[in-house]
Amino acid sequence: MGDKVDVAALAKLSRLEVSAEELRALEKEIPDILSFVETIKEAHGSTSSPRAGSGLQNVMREDGEPHESGKYTKELLDAAPAREGDRILVKQVIKRK
């Protein structure tokens, strides 16, 4: 692993808060892991058509209502940390200037 890995930036991207101490440990561990997995570069295998021959296929369901509306509302809302009526309550997402 030639480049330095910017763990703080990765943490921000993945919505993780990382302490200074943990950051120091991760700045060694993650490059170690990356230099270990880098051996795959020696393998053949083209990245151009990853699906070819893989046997993978898309799985779709029929259009339409899979179940009547509201059938699972109570069970799912019961698990939410905060709610208001039939809605999950969250902090304001968009602020007016």
Add this chain to the structure above:
Amino acid sequence: MDTMQLTIAEARRALDAKEYSALELTEAHLDAIAKKDGEIHAYLEVWADSARAEAKKADEMIARGEAMPLTGIPLAIKDNILIEGRIVSSASKILESYRASYSATVIDKLRAQGAVFLGRTNMDEFAMGSSTENSAYGTTKNPHDLARVPGGSSGGSAAAVAAGMAMGALGSDTGGSIRQPASHCGVVGLKPTYGAVSRLGLMSMGSSLDQIGPLAKSVEDARTLLASISGYDENDSTSLPANSEQRTANRKLRKVIGVPRAFVKSGVETDVLALFEETLARLEKAGYEIRDTEMPNVAYSLPVYYVICPAEVSTNMARYDGIRYGLSVPADTIQHVYTKTRRAGFGAEVRRRILTGTFVLSSGYADAYYRKARAVRQLIREDFRRAFDAVDAIALPTAPGPAFKVGEKSQDPLAMYAEDIFSVTANLSGTPAISVPSGTVEREGKSLPVGFQLIAAHGAEETLFAIGSDVENIK
């Protein structure tokens, strides 16, 4: 009643012959838990009351002559499989008090048979790990030596079965999480063909790799459990349809086993390798042909796995953000609710994999890491496809050594990852694989079990059961 030796097959016979009741069978297991689990810590929660109620219902089914293979059989369930109304935490702080909103398909299937659920078992947090040391609720101990780990991530399930605290258990296997603890605890563990068992209600870790499977005391019991949980599920888009070629594979046993010799020698402990060779020699005596098999790309399995798995982890773990369920740490802004909840809720290995996965998927690196890994994975699948033209199964050690000491590898992520060297390849190829006990090795005066692994073609679980039974019988 000796719950240590009792198999599901024998209990079925005795229950149907009314030699004892399902309630007595459940009580015997609850007694074993009360006696042993203080030391072993296989269970995160024991459901004694509901287990007794389920056992009584099973006794009624038996009395009416409606017994099915698992009616009245007490089982343990890994803590990442949902049972409606029950806490299910994946051994994580982020789901410490989360109650399942619905039941997994495998649970509905077991319930329909009248199986008894003893409790939920300990594991590495979100199934990331090979020792249960990554559990937020303490490490499970190996019943063969309490100073050692049971393996992982389904370590609680394996230890519960090995210590006679459950007749069988469900685990999940993303890179060896059923087979490696089965090997370390001396029980049978099966990872089914990808898509054979519904994953509805299994918490996702690596979605292209995860499968639910059984841990049991015998190959026959593992077969009974698999038959009870497998099948198409329209609610799981990765579930194989009933008429899928990967379900209906009907292979005549040629009695030929392939061994990728060059790969086997990489990093396996001397006496474990000797035991592996001894098992092969015995199979040869029993009429099998053992053939060297070229699989040039399987050596890349571990590095490929540790790109693909973290990539999928980083996306799957995004759902735990303190908004819809689970832990939620109050904060001034929604951004801080996310970050503070995830800081308080996730342990070190989960964070490590999220960050590694975020890196290998990030713009500028995805070609060199994630897409390259996906391409090499395809080569590994091809290696298997070619091999199965000539052999029934590929044999490998399950793990490079026996159970290791608590704390021995927990501070060194790469040493822990190396535990998975022989097991991840079956997840990458989607093929079924089984670990069967094949003898013991000595470590510091203790006899520690070692598993023998067999991998067969997609849908060829019956091949694994046939050869696996022979491994059991030739010991």
